[in-house]
Amino acid sequence: MEQADTFERTMDGAREALSRYFGYDSFRPGQERLVQAIISGRDALGVMPTGAGKSICYQVPALMLPGITFVVSPLVSLMGDQVRALKAAGARPSYLNSSLTPAQQNTVLKRAREGWYQIMYVAPERLLEPRFLSFAQAAAAEGGIGVPLVAVDEAHCISQWGQDFRPSYLDIAAFIEALPCRPVVAAFTATATERVRADIVRALGLRRPETVVTGFDRENLFFSVEEMGDTAKAAWIRDYALTHADESGIVYCSTRKAVDELYLKLAHALEPVGIHVARYHAGMSQPDRTENQVAFINDAAPVIVATNAFGMGIDKPNVRYVIHNNVPESIEAYYQEAGRAGRDGDPAACYLLWNGNDFRLRRYLIDREFEGAARDPEAAEFARQNRYRLLNAMEGYCQTTGCLRGYILRYFGDEGALGVERVPGEDAEGGCGRCSNCTTPYETEDVTDIARAAVLFVRDSGGRFGRALVAEALHGANNERIRNYHLDDVAGYGSLSHEPTGRIKDVIGQLIGRGYLVQSQGQYPVVGLGPHAVEAIAEAPDSPFGFTMKRRASKARGRARVQRAVDLLRDEAAGIAPAQAGMPTTRRPHVGDDADLFERLRELRREFALERQWAPYMICSDKALRGMCRQRPATREELLEVPGIGEKKVEDFGDAFIAEIARFEEERAPEA
Numbered sequence: 001m002e003q004a005d006t007f008e009r010t011m012d013g014a015r016e017a018l019s020r021y022f023g024y025d026s027f028r029p030g031q032e033r034l035v036q037a038i039i040s041g042r043d044a045l046g047v048m049p050t051g052a053g054k055s056i057c058y059q060v061p062a063l064m065l066p067g068i069t070f071v072v073s074p075l076v077s078l079m080g081d082q083v084r085a086l087k088a089a090g091a092r093p094s095y096l097n098s099s100l101t102p103a104q105q106n107t108v109l110k111r112a113r114e115g116w117y118q119i120m121y122v123a124p125e126r127l128l129e130p131r132f133l134s135f136a137q138a139a140a141a142e143g144g145i146g147v148p149l150v151a152v153d154e155a156h157c158i159s160q161w162g163q164d165f166r167p168s169y170l171d172i173a174a175f176i177e178a179l180p181c182r183p184v185v186a187a188f189t190a191t192a193t194e195r196v197r198a199d200i201v202r203a204l205g206l207r208r209p210e211t212v213v214t215g216f217d218r219e220n221l222f223f224s225v226e227e228m229g230d231t232a233k234a235a236w237i238r239d240y241a242l243t244h245a246d247e248s249g250i251v252y253c254s255t256r257k258a259v260d261e262l263y264l265k266l267a268h269a270l271e272p273v274g275i276h277v278a279r280y281h282a283g284m285s286q287p288d289r290t291e292n293q294v295a296f297i298n299d300a301a302p303v304i305v306a307t308n309a310f311g312m313g314i315d316k317p318n319v320r321y322v323i324h325n326n327v328p329e330s331i332e333a334y335y336q337e338a339g340r341a342g343r344d345g346d347p348a349a350c351y352l353l354w355n356g357n358d359f360r361l362r363r364y365l366i367d368r369e370f371e372g373a374a375r376d377p378e379a380a381e382f383a384r385q386n387r388y389r390l391l392n393a394m395e396g397y398c399q400t401t402g403c404l405r406g407y408i409l410r411y412f413g414d415e416g417a418l419g420v421e422r423v424p425g426e427d428a429e430g431g432c433g434r435c436s437n438c439t440t441p442y443e444t445e446d447v448t449d450i451a452r453a454a455v456l457f458v459r460d461s462g463g464r465f466g467r468a469l470v471a472e473a474l475h476g477a478n479n480e481r482i483r484n485y486h487l488d489d490v491a492g493y494g495s496l497s498h499e500p501t502g503r504i505k506d507v508i509g510q511l512i513g514r515g516y517l518v519q520s521q522g523q524y525p526v527v528g529l530g531p532h533a534v535e536a537i538a539e540a541p542d543s544p545f546g547f548t549m550k551r552r553a554s555k556a557r558g559r560a561r562v563q564r565a566v567d568l569l570r571d572e573a574a575g576i577a578p579a580q581a582g583m584p585t586t587r588r589p590h591v592g593d594d595a596d597l598f599e600r601l602r603e604l605r606r607e608f609a610l611e612r613q614w615a616p617y618m619i620c621s622d623k624a625l626r627g628m629c630r631q632r633p634a635t636r637e638e639l640l641e642v643p644g645i646g647e648k649k650v651e652d653f654g655d656a657f658i659a660e661i662a663r664f665e666e667e668r669a670p671e672a
């Protein structure tokens with residue numbers, strides 16, 4: 001009875017901290033369970049997509065429990081931002097990593113010993129360093145300041161199954177073990193397949209953790225896949241950036257060279273119309289990188305072209321689009337990078353542009369990485385196979401004609417999330433209605449003849465050739481390679497002379513996808529017979545072999561529809577029901593236009609940010625600004641009602657925002 005009472009009080013305390021520091025009046029369902037577990041002394045595991053609000057889950061307990069919470073994070077660049085943001089919210093945070101001078105580290109440790117900090121971000125490499133360890137041991141010992149919680153961010157880094165494996169993460173368990181009194185341990189990650197999840201629990205030694213796996217679906221993201229040549233990609237991206245000039249976007253390329261080339265093309269086309277473009281990769285000098293990153297975060301350069309070195313630790317909430325100019329190495333990587341769009345919950349779009357060169361390059365990179373390097377050949381081969389497995393899943397994503405969102409969610413074992421939502425008249429099999437495959441009309445074609453000829457040809461030529469060569473031979477091409485390998489002597493040579501080679505290749509791709517053929521790994525993959533090949537070859541009279549393929553009805557039409565789907569989402573976000581757009585609304589009539597006011601408040605926010613050398617979003621989010629435009633607060637109390645505005649923000653900037661709103665309304669008031 002009494003215990004329940006105490007418990008209620010603590011949950012009240014958590015809600016109070018949430019409101020005071022962050023300006024939100026309720027936890028999201030997953031957050032509530034995790035916070036509850038942590039403050040009642042239980043380990044926790046939170047698997048939630050980017051933007052779901054993982055940091056709140058450990059920050060709120062850290063700010064209310066006595067003692068110092070350690071947050072282990074691999075993202076050195078993020079630590080500074082997180083700490084600045086927490087400070088701006090009125091908390092007492094700190095961080096310890098290699099970006100601090102030894103003197104600064106001394107100061108941080110000294111203040112920590114005095115019990116000044118509520119939360120400290122630490123790099124994993126630091127944990128077993130004698131000086132840090134002895135500080136932590138003293139803190140956790142009886143009579144010390146107390147260590148209520150160790151939170152592990154990006155916990156998937158502990159698993160060798162993923163691609164972000166960090167050996168130093170294996171030290172975390174030893175660190176916890178070395179503490180005289182075991183704190184609560186909570187782990188968080190945005191990307192974890194079943195396998196990785198099990199690794200996290202085991203390697204961190206979590207004890208019966210309260211586990212919350214929220215849906216991986218990011219409802220506000222629109223997904224699109226487009227196959228196109230390299231030149232077409234650059235033109236497509238240029239046009240997109242031009243038609244979305246007031247939006248912020250990231251364009252990912254797979255190599256530094258590709259970044260530099262695309263950057264030049266985009267800068268050439270966009271700078272003259274006043275859209276600044278930034279670029280970022282590890283080959284640039286540190287000052288250049290920082291300058292570009294800051295320009296992007298502060299909205300001075302709305303578009304940034306970057307390798308995957310960019311983004312870890314970038315917490316910019318209003319990224320409206322992420323375009324992949326090349327294929328990433330895995331679905332995990334893709335979802336993480338694409339997931340940097342729309343953190344603020346407003347509609348955003350993720351485009352993946354690809355062609356066969358992307359996969360050739362990826363295979364080449366994998367092979368090069370493992371070339372000869374092997375001190376332990378078996379482990380190297382295991383790792384290499386694993387990388388191919390991850391890449392194959394990516395290839396499946398590019399080639400599927402099914403729902404893209406569904407594909408990703410299945411990959412992460414989150415099948416239930418999508419339900420059976422249907423889009424009337426679109427796709428009888430159902431789908432999300434918010435991906436390019438669900439919004440593009442497909443036609444079904446019977447390609448049984450091509451399929452059977454291809455399977456037979458692979459059998460008769462011994463399964464030793466790549467997809468392109470098989471297609472060329474079936475088409476009847478007469479080139480050197482065909483002659484050298486005597487493919488013109490194989491029975492099916494030229495039997496599909498009336499079909500374009502590209503179409504034959506497409507069918508072979510679909511045959512691979514559905515298990516009739518298989519493709520080997522390596523840089524020059526060859527096509528062999530798959531487990532279902534016999535069905536295609538055998539002439540069973542009662543169940544004749546049939547093979548159909550879906551293809552896009554019309555590319556241009558499909559694209560127009562994609563655009564419309566995004567616009568529709570935007571309208572919804574702006575609170576305009578599609579049917580009512582353009583009709584009189586029932587909302588309270590506002591003095592002046594919300595969009596104009598938004599620009600004014602945004603300018604004010606920019607000034608505050610410049611003064612303090614913060615990113616604008618640390619003052620408050622776009623969403624909070626829009627909330628002010630809608631709610632038009634006239635007092636500090638009313639301003640506190642705006643989601644995302646906490647007490648500290650009201651204290652520091654509230655009067656200025658309120659005054660600006662009042663000024664705006666006065667200027668725009670109709671003449672009496």
Ligand code: ADP
Binds near residue numbers: 024026051621
């Ligand atoms: P993650 O770490 O999971 O990517 P963040 O912690 O960055 O997510 O949170 C994403 C966004 O959601 C942030 O803008 C954050 O302020 C907001 N947010 C988190 N929790 C809540 C909540 N309970 N109510 C409203 N907004 C929230």
Ligand code: ZN
Binds near residue numbers: 406431434436438
């Ligand atoms: Zn879909």
